[in-house]
Amino acid sequence: MSLKFDLDLPRWTTPAAMESPRDLGFDLQPDLPVPISQVGGRYLLFDIKIATYLRREHRICGTQTGTLPLAPSQNLFLGVPIEIMPEEAQLLVEKGVGFIFDEARAHDEAMLQSSDKARRADYLASIHKQSKQVEQVRIEEKEQSRKRALRKRAAKLSAAGTSTPSRQDKPVADLLDFDDDGAPSTVVPTESSSTLDETASLQSESTTKGRVSNPTSSNYHVTPATSQSLLPPSPPQTPKSVIRDVPASYPMYKHLHENGFFMTPGLRFGCQYTVYPGDPLRFHSHFLAVGVEWDEPIELMDVVGGGRLGTGVKKGFLLGGASPAGDVRTFSIEWAAM
Amino acid sequence: MPVATNRQPENVSVPTPSPSTKRPPRPKRKGKNFAQTHSKPLPLETHPLPAFHPSNPISLLRLAYTYLSHLLLAPSSHPIRPYSGYFSTETRSVHVTDPEHARALWEMGFFGKGTLSRSEPSWVERERARLMKDRGGGRKAAEDATKVRREERRMFKLERARVEAERIGRQRLVEEGKLDANDVLDDDEKDSSIEAAETVIEPTQSDALATDHRSPNEALNGIFVDEKTIVNDRTLDESLLQNHDSRTQLLEPKTDATPNTATETAPPSQDDTDLCIQDQEHLQLTLEEAFFLSYGLGVLNIYPSSPPETYFPWSIPEPYTNIELFEFFSQYSHFPPSPTPAVDPDDPFLLNYVAYHHFRSLGWVVRPGVKFGIDYLLYNRGPVFSHAEFAVLILPAYTERYWNTPGGRSRRRVWEQKDWWWLHCVNRVQSQVKKTLVVCYVDVPSPFDVDFDEPFDVGSILRRYKVREFVVRRWLANRMRD
Numbered sequence: 001m002s003l004k005f006d007l008d009l010p011r012w013t014t015p016a017a018m019e020s021p022r023d024l025g026f027d028l029q030p031d032l033p034v035p036i037s038q039v040g041g042r043y044l045l046f047d048i049k050i051a052t053y054l055r056r057e058h059r060i061c062g063t064q065t066g067t068l069p070l071a072p073s074q075n076l077f078l079g080v081p082i083e084i085m086p087e088e089a090q091l092l093v094e095k096g097v098g099f100i101f102d103e104a105r106a107h108d109e110a111m112l113q114s115s116d117k118a119r120r121a122d123y124l125a126s127i128h129k130q131s132k133q134v135e136q137v138r139i140e141e142k143e144q145s146r147k148r149a150l151r152k153r154a155a156k157l158s159a160a161g162t163s164t165p166s167r168q169d170k171p172v173a174d175l176l177d178f179d180d181d182g183a184p185s186t187v188v189p190t191e192s193s194s195t196l197d198e199t200a201s202l203q204s205e206s207t208t209k210g211r212v213s214n215p216t217s218s219n220y221h222v223t224p225a226t227s228q229s230l231l232p233p234s235p236p237q238t239p240k241s242v243i244r245d246v247p248a249s250y251p252m253y254k255h256l257h258e259n260g261f262f263m264t265p266g267l268r269f270g271c272q273y274t275v276y277p278g279d280p281l282r283f284h285s286h287f288l289a290v291g292v293e294w295d296e297p298i299e300l301m302d303v304v305g306g307g308r309l310g311t312g313v314k315k316g317f318l319l320g321g322a323s324p325a326g327d328v329r330t331f332s333i334e335w336a337a338m
Numbered sequence: 339m340p341v342a343t344n345r346q347p348e349n350v351s352v353p354t355p356s357p358s359t360k361r362p363p364r365p366k367r368k369g370k371n372f373a374q375t376h377s378k379p380l381p382l383e384t385h386p387l388p389a390f391h392p393s394n395p396i397s398l399l400r401l402a403y404t405y406l407s408h409l410l411l412a413p414s415s416h417p418i419r420p421y422s423g424y425f426s427t428e429t430r431s432v433h434v435t436d437p438e439h440a441r442a443l444w445e446m447g448f449f450g451k452g453t454l455s456r457s458e459p460s461w462v463e464r465e466r467a468r469l470m471k472d473r474g475g476g477r478k479a480a481e482d483a484t485k486v487r488r489e490e491r492r493m494f495k496l497e498r499a500r501v502e503a504e505r506i507g508r509q510r511l512v513e514e515g516k517l518d519a520n521d522v523l524d525d526d527e528k529d530s531s532i533e534a535a536e537t538v539i540e541p542t543q544s545d546a547l548a549t550d551h552r553s554p555n556e557a558l559n560g561i562f563v564d565e566k567t568i569v570n571d572r573t574l575d576e577s578l579l580q581n582h583d584s585r586t587q588l589l590e591p592k593t594d595a596t597p598n599t600a601t602e603t604a605p606p607s608q609d610d611t612d613l614c615i616q617d618q619e620h621l622q623l624t625l626e627e628a629f630f631l632s633y634g635l636g637v638l639n640i641y642p643s644s645p646p647e648t649y650f651p652w653s654i655p656e657p658y659t660n661i662e663l664f665e666f667f668s669q670y671s672h673f674p675p676s677p678t679p680a681v682d683p684d685d686p687f688l689l690n691y692v693a694y695h696h697f698r699s700l701g702w703v704v705r706p707g708v709k710f711g712i713d714y715l716l717y718n719r720g721p722v723f724s725h726a727e728f729a730v731l732i733l734p735a736y737t738e739r740y741w742n743t744p745g746g747r748s749r750r751r752v753w754e755q756k757d758w759w760w761l762h763c764v765n766r767v768q769s770q771v772k773k774t775l776v777v778c779y780v781d782v783p784s785p786f787d788v789d790f791d792e793p794f795d796v797g798s799i800l801r802r803y804k805v806r807e808f809v810v811r812r813w814l815a816n817r818m819r820d
Binding site: 074075076266268269270271272290300301302304305306308309312337 | 488708709710711712713758759760761762763764765766767770816
């Protein structure tokens, strides 16, 4: 059974979406520039497919900051949204891969202040359609399980030798009706005989028309996980200077990124970035990078401490900065005799 | 009649030691008695009153006699002749060249550092040991333990790299399909056991090779060596034996000091009299240590390294006064040295000295901590007794209202904030070496309204500072549950 959804609607609300890896977005090539949300001064990615794409193609790893719905009471494993550093956001904007949008303002503009009633109506209708689709899938599931139970029961009866006809009627349906839904479940048995052997394609309105008695009586309310559908179709051009809190180590970050390194925030190690030669899941970091300005006086104690720290964890302590000419020089320090 | 004998009662059997079961006598520990050598915590002499025992009336007389004699003729707590040192402007430190003074300053309070040594001035002993290594039983200083450890570590790293390269080669062959995967697993297990052992390396051979290449005839820094002390024929077995002996005497080397290293005092043999090694190293005191000894304790005289221009050949050189030292040291704590003798309240020397004086007066042994990227290390009793417990980081705190005025803000020497990740870096380094990080805030007073051309009271300036300490520890809620 294949379900077709719009591209921006979340598919993972339905179990059927786990069928093929294509649905998880492993080979996704989204339309550039991809949206990067700015919430409370942080740059977040709410769409896991976009986060995967950035990690795969652009070496932007980010850190998970969201609670996993399947495992809420722990913070070892976290999920979306993925937070990216201001340097990473700046780099994506410069390359034209991403654009920044203020989440709160986007919501306001789309819902409250927008005078484009048609767009609002479209948005609400799409949400509603999503709910309906979820409901359809649920109904299909129940159908399938009911069919299976009936088949089993028929097999049992025939094996026992009795010839009582299997009654496809309400008692069976009521037994299998685990939900608290009122109207939809009673609708099912009347249509069950006609849809038992059919593959229900949800794009065909004939099956849905008969069921939808009341458009607002759906018991499934889907909250969209991303704000992509709220955004106007043509994203505005983000000026380069919109990201305010980019640190002074940005030239070194960009230089290392262009040379193929992956970088993650290095607070755990006492540095600005931990530099990996490949994906962090496959390698240990090679360097602990700290960005300094060209003419900034560096305390010798900091150099000694950083060198000792790096050597203690088998990494190099890297100092880097951009010269006035524009090229970036990096130096790594190691404790000589440890 | 009863006879007082040591005969045991018959029903109790006590094993009597027979000559065959006698335990061999424990070998006498040849190490230095550090408690005896470093019995005085500071280079001062204390004269406590004798104890009074109520049961012994003579003790009262003794006590009274001592008390009266102290009243009439108080014994001096200071040495008869103060120690002397030279202020070297090139190295911005005070040099103590007299070996007796250097030894006294090191033994009583752990002041200073030998220029050619790790901490304790031990160059002469190491040179003698190096030259006498073939004779066996040389004295081992801390630097030799370090050398052995570093060599071992280097060999271990080479071995590990070789094993790793082999493993990668095998894996590559497996991936190409040329090697069976089962064979690879066995080899990997063997490799991991080798790595876990970590003591496969034999440094004795490398040590022997190293000393073979060094010619004993070279004149090292003007060292005078007699011809008969040079030994040219030496078998490899003998050298291995010597090194093995040396290794059994050394305990597990530690990070900053080897407190239990047996710095042996070998009995003076005939060879010692043949060797005449001129001591090439001196004791180097930091500016804070020197000022503490001079101003705080009054046991050190600091002379200028180059005589002043009005120096007549028959006049005795004058040591610097405390005020001069105060000004010079504050000037030289900047680089390049500040041109005027006027002292800013947030000069690095002043901040460091205030913290140094504070911790010394509380009884800690304070040593410089550049090795760990922090300012001071605090020892309970000294580096030879235990490792440092605390690592002190000194930060100026501009809490007085003057420093928040526009004029004050421009006069601050330290005006940039330290980064959040920098604190994590320092903390992580200290956790690696099992020390506690202590952040020491020195409250800086407003600039001094003192005329630096006239004599002033150093104590009144120092009294205006305040020191606050905070212990910093990293705590993770989901990992530290106890």
